[in-house]
Amino acid sequence: MTGPVLPADGGTPVGGGPVTGVDPLAVLAPDRAGGRLADVLPSALAVLGVPGSPDPLGLTSALAGVRRIAVLLVDGLGWYQVPTAAPYAPTLAGLTATVGRPLVAGFPSTTPTSLVTLGTGVAPGAHGVLGFTVRVPGTDRVLTHTNWAADPPPLRWQPVPTQLQRARAAGVTTTVVSRPEFGGSGLTLAANRGGDFRGAVGVDQVAATMLAALSVGDGPTLVSGYHADLDRHGHLSGVDSAPWRSAAAEVDLLLARLVDGLPSDAALLVTADHGQLDIPVAHRFDLDTDPRLRDGLRVVAGEARVRYLHAEPGAVDDVVAAWSAVLGDAARVRTREEVVATGWFGPVPEEHLGRIGDVVVTCNDTYAVLASRTEPPMASKLVAYHGADTAAELTVPLLVVRG
Known part of the structure; x- marks a missing residue:
């Protein structure tokens, strides 16, 4: 097991409870102080020594000596869902209490937008993936970003280079681990072009594939992983439903395997794309x-x-x-x-x-x-939804663990 990483100011780690003084249903302002989902990969690249990479999250001192970084995005794991998941996810609860802090995902608080925000390190206006579905300008066609192949062309629709491309150009070995059906999709190209794609399904495959990619070679390495089941069961059955609790337990198992398998010169960053709200x-x-x-x-x-x-x-x-x-x-x-x-x-x-x-x-x-x-x-x-600008939807965790 690994030791905790303190926040950038060297103070007490942020606990796993609600953001202090913020009602989960309160609307957040876009200039809210604190880290953002867009900051995660630039800070990771700064740790790995990629030239020109800012470190807005202040990770370089805490992760000094780290040469390999795995970034796992757990779909639907909002900061405000962590206490609900805690009885079924003790590893998640413990890590959040000791090495966790909240981030703001961005607006709309929806998977395609957040995946590309994470992957590019820029705000949605710049990368252009501005919602779950959007109108293709000049037409009456509605593009669903999760069912997007080659039209419109991904590199034209989302023109910003990804952080994986920047890393690879600097000599970092880059890998993307996600569900096999997402390989070559428009959304994968928009968010994660520049990484070698590896398909994996379920906790065992995702953990094994991420750890294998993290251990290849001796140079700097970056692995980006994705796990979708918690979000799916929240949508279908509701937050804190029996299927959601089982999915939370699987997330916990995934985290435990990744943490236990980290090489000594590696770090794991865990975050999410949005939270969820049950809608009566x-x-x-x-x-x-x-x-x-x-x-x-x-x-x-x-x-x-x-x-x-x-x-x-x-x-x-x-x-x-x-x-x-x-x-x-x-x-x-x-x-x-x-x-x-x-x-x-x-x-x-x-x-x-x-x-x-x-x-x-x-x-x-x-x-x-x-x-x-x-x-x-x-x-x-569906039972649960997301997308708006409440704290429950926008606020996601960042867990930072080193080997």
Whole structure:
């Protein structure tokens, strides 16, 4: 077993409880102090000596002498879910209490956006993967980033070089470990091009494949791994359901195997893409069954907690008024310009602006806006959702362990 790594200021490690003074359902501001998911790989590259890599997380002193780094992203493991998982995940709970700190994932708090934010080290506005689904500008087509192959071309749609590309160019051996079906996908190329892809399914394969890749050769090494099951069971059955608890126990087993197998000159960084919230049936609107919410719309994208509404010409003000009247305090209904001005996306180049709706609807508290007829039926039957800017959705852990 390995020793704890202190925060950059050398103080007491952050415990596994809620972020001090923040209600899980409180809306976070984009200028919230503290580390960000986008900081993880640049800081890892700084530890490995890649020239020009900043270290916003302050890892270089704590990880002095480390030549190999494994980064594991656990889909759906929000900071606020860790205490819920703790009875079934003692390794996770112990690591969070001793070597954990919270990070802010970014907005929207959804898997494709966060994976590319992690992989590129930049804000969503720059990399352009601005939601779970987005409109392809100039068309009425909605691109689902998790079912994306070669159209639009990944390297054109997401033009920012990845941190794995930077690492490889500097002589670092780079590997990506994820589910076999994700190899060569548009999302994998957008987030992780520059790494040799290795397919792995289940805790045993993921752990073995990551540790094998971490131990190859004598030079600097970076391995990026992904585990999806906790998120899937949260969506299907709810946070703290029996299937979710079993998935949390599997995450714990994965962490224990990775920690126990770390070479002496290696470190493990564990993080996530978002948290999750169970959404009560009474808090669900359906834009496909309410004519007031369909009027004036040309294309609907986004997801249940953050809707991107593309209006017919001249209908933006009417759409804002109608959605504001129907949703009331359940959501904030703003124009694209207003949301971009908040700073959550970072700077957004002209070519990416059209991927954001003319109107952006961000749900408050535990509300959601479904699209029961225009989206796959299962999307309206989920128990837990994410995507908005509450602390429970945006705040993810960073665990730092060295061998």
